[in-house]
Amino acid sequence: MPVNKNTLPKIGLLYLDHVLRFFDKSNFKGWPNKIETVVYHWGNDKDRFIKEVRQKKIDVLIGNIPATAYETFREIARELPEVQFMPSLDTQFSNKSKENVTHFCEKYNLPVPKTRIFYDRRKGKRFLNNATYPKIIKRSYGPSNYGGYYVHKVDSPEEALELIDKKKYYPIYVQDFVPMKADIRVMLVGHKPVCAFWRRPPEGEWLTNTSQGGSMDYSNVPAEALEIAVRASKAANAEFWACDVAVSYDDEYTILECATAFAAFPYIRDWIGQYLMWKLSKGQMPCPHIPMYNWEELGKMSSSVLRTMRHIHFSRYTSYSTDTGETFTRMGEDNYPIVNTRTTHEEEWPSEVWNFQDNYPRTESIAAPTDNLKVMQAQDLGLEEAAPVQEQE
Template sequence: MKICILGSREKKPQDLWLLEEAKKRFDKVTYAQIPDVRIQDGEPLLLKGTPLSSYDIVFPRIPRTYRNYGYVICKLLEGRTYMPITPESIIVTHDKFLTLLKLEKAGIPTPLSYLSSTVKGMKPILKNMKYPVVIKLLQGSLGKGVMFAESPSSALPILDTIEGMKQPIMLEEFVGTPGEDIRALVIGHEVAASMKRVAEKGERRANIGAGGTGRKIRLSQEMTKIAIRSAKALGLGIAGIDIIEGKKGPVVIEANVNVHFEGITHATETNVAALMMDYVRHEAEISKKDRLIAPIFKAVEEMAWGR
């Protein structure tokens, strides 16, 4: 079997772990840089002209900066090669508001959230919120783009700045204990690893990238179910789901398609890269069989209907 990991220019240790595990399992392993892929006659090609569709598996690791191009590449490959995520999930999960909408529709608990492109539009909501509130940029990650305000007067300058950046403003209710959240790494129908993250002193963002520390925990049945359902609702076979334990139970705050797994690998002492590779190999075998059988079913059906 052949696999191509499709990622950004710069390889992080986690990308090297994925390549190492891929080499143990597949006959051919390629790391392709997204900007090097070109599309010719509707076919995504690598630098030397190899079609991406000639790989049994394309493993997209699409960062926010390549969201649109990554989506187009994956859309053109859909149904032709196995990918652990849907093309749409790239667009949805790189937008925090779209993510919450999709989760809400699936009946998953999320924080109350509001969106406006102007401060004027947000003012009536600010008056009625409980404080602190959370203010987010739609496309932030690693804690960058998440801010907190203690009162309407401390929120307003932040909202003004976001409006000045010509970005939509996302306002969210504050849930749970300040500086604590849970990261569930979902692979297929399981939570493969989970950790509780605690923010650095004086910080409310629990991200490891923002100085937080992770500690392995076992999720409750309810949380496990919520994490798996969230990944499924978003079209993610592999996902990092961020959950906060709120007063009324677990609340999903965010989902990550391009999941960073260095922190969770260390905190849980789980070889997450190996589990991801086992999963894609297993799923690709099933999807290959399905793709082979589908035309036979179609032919039989056509014969039965005398077409």
């Protein structure tokens, strides 16, 4: 059935100066209409940006918003009620900061390491004085994805207080230290896991970030990790999502990070584009068929090959019969069909309530990383880590 071009919404890709682009037009292969782009230039650019979106008659604005622009874009979204942001600003709530991830997980009863967040430094210090150790202290907000650079393990109150005084992180974000075998990155499209891998720390170390010398592998990702990631994706109502799940030595699973922004191979971005076209065309364009555990097979290839592969397509059934009856997926199991996300109208995480960082009166004057218009680093996105750069077609 040919696609009726007139029934399709007008798509715009949302870009920001100095920020790596998650999507390229080539991820939307087959979309029959022109795809617009709108670039946010930072600084005092809100009104011009809004004007451009209106002028281009964009119905759906697709893209990830980095932490430092998040609050500005919540304002922009309010001024453009007729424009659908995809993912929605509510879905992107977790992109802004680690404290938001914590609030999100707590609301939806998703397992996280025990975490305390202090906007009042005196209370934070009192807590650190009486806490049990080791603890993890992190910078909650700011250009992220330095692969553990802003994550510190402290073993005593003295060490914790010294760190707090030196780093001036605001708020104070403290977490129980989870002795873990490894963590697992799960990527999802339409709430279906499409890629998952272990990230293991180097021998004798605790940081699992692969940019810090850890290793990754794709085999036997436990079902528990996939299940938690699916629950988080559904709670966030995310068209696409990634979740880092820690696996402790006693096999407890907790979420460390989750976001719509993450480093993904280009073929995964193609799948996301295909999913979004299916959704936006109301089924006129096909939903991608992505077999479970495909990563166990694709992961056998070198990452330099995976970085260049595009538009990987799996057919649903083989057109010829096989005598072994072998299926592609592990035991043929697939408990996670790709599903549509909900369209929401009310704000779930309004900034008046949830932007503690700017709303909370300071008790000590400290340099706070709250200037959300300031241009931060190029990789100021959620779960990026040595992001595979997208080839443009």
